[in-house]
Amino acid sequence: xxxSPQVSATIDQELYDDIYKMIExxxxxxxxxxxxxxxxxxxxxxxxxxxxxxxxxxxxxxDLG
Numbered sequence: 001x002x003x004s005p006q007v008s009a010t011i012d013q014e015l016y017d018d019i020y021k022m023i024e025x026x027x028x029x030x031x032x033x034x035x036x037x038x039x040x041x042x043x044x045x046x047x048x049x050x051x052x053x054x055x056x057x058x059x060x061x062x063d064l065g
Contacts, residue, residue, distance in 0.1 A: 004035075019033055019034065019037070
């Protein structure tokens with residue numbers, strides 16, 4: 001199995017504490033939870049960008065002649 005790329009980041013204590021609370025009663029490690037949260041955030045951002053792009057083209061009346 002190929003290794004995943006490794007990333008190092010500095011986060012503030014409040015964010016660390018929030019993530020730690022999320023994993024307290026799970027089997028996830030901090031690294032696993034951060035990866036899950038990042039994946040969800042990127043997916044949501046892509047969805048929002050796609051919807052915004054579709055919304056802006058939906059009301060484009062320049063092609064109606």
